[in-house]
Amino acid sequence: MSKAEKAKELFLNGQNCAQAVLSAFAGELGLDEKTALTVSACFGGGLGRQREVCGAVSGMCMALSLKYAPKDPTDHAAKAAFYARIQEVCNRFKKENGSIICRELLGLPAGPSVPTPDKRTAAYYQHRACADKVKCAAEILEQYFLEPDR
Numbered sequence: 001m002s003k004a005e006k007a008k009e010l011f012l013n014g015q016n017c018a019q020a021v022l023s024a025f026a027g028e029l030g031l032d033e034k035t036a037l038t039v040s041a042c043f044g045g046g047l048g049r050q051r052e053v054c055g056a057v058s059g060m061c062m063a064l065s066l067k068y069a070p071k072d073p074t075d076h077a078a079k080a081a082f083y084a085r086i087q088e089v090c091n092r093f094k095k096e097n098g099s100i101i102c103r104e105l106l107g108l109p110a111g112p113s114v115p116t117p118d119k120r121t122a123a124y125y126q127h128r129a130c131a132d133k134v135k136c137a138a139e140i141l142e143q144y145f146l147e148p149d150r
Contacts, residue, residue, distance in 0.1 A: 007059075007138035008131050014120060016044025020134045021059030025141065029066040046102025049113045054102045056130070056137035057093055061086055063141055092140045097133060105133060 001009075007024035011017060018040040026036035042048055043058035068085055070078035094100050103110060106129065118124050125131065144150060 002139075003142045004135045004138035008135040011131050011134045012125070016041065016117075017055030017130050017134050017137075018043030018059035018062070019055075021056050021137050021141070022062050024138050025063045029063060031066060045113070045117065049115050049117065051103035051106070051108055051110075051113050052101065054093075054100055054105055054133060054137075056134045057090060057100045059134075060089055060093070060137040060141050064089060064144075067145070089140055089144055092144075093137060096136055096140070105129060 003024045007020045010023050011020035015023060015037065019037050022031075022040045023033055023036045026033055040055075040059055040062060043053075043055045043062075046052040046054060047058070064082075064085055068082055070082055072078065090100050097105060099105055102108075103113075
């Protein structure tokens with residue numbers, strides 16, 4: 001099973017979008033599943049259901065951070081190169097989906113959202129594109145990690 005399929009399955013089994021993407025890659029990034037679930041928990045629903053940056057994109061960026069983040073905070077060239085990586089994968093996601101913003105991806109209006117997550121029912125999955133966005137983010141990450149010079 002590909003990491004993308006695994007991420008989608010994890011989402012369909014109850015993980016939020018950020019958790020599903022990060023968890024799918026946790027093992028190869030030296031991260032145990034419990035830690036992956038914990039550090040990514042707040043990014044679901046576009047950061048705690050605020051509908052800002054898509055959680056799948058946040059999970060993708062956390063995985064990139066684990067692999068490529070500069071270790072020296074004063075190394076500005078390394079930071080610039082790292083931020084270029086982040087922008088590149090975000091742009092790939094945006095090109096594929098039209099946005100990296102949760103509410104735009106879901107067709108929701110701007111404004112406050114209740115913090116209570118929707119129950120994961122068959123109806124929930126029918127009207128949400130989240131599982132496909134999770135799979136897309138994981139596919140982008142899988143492809144990125146396989147490219148030469150990565």
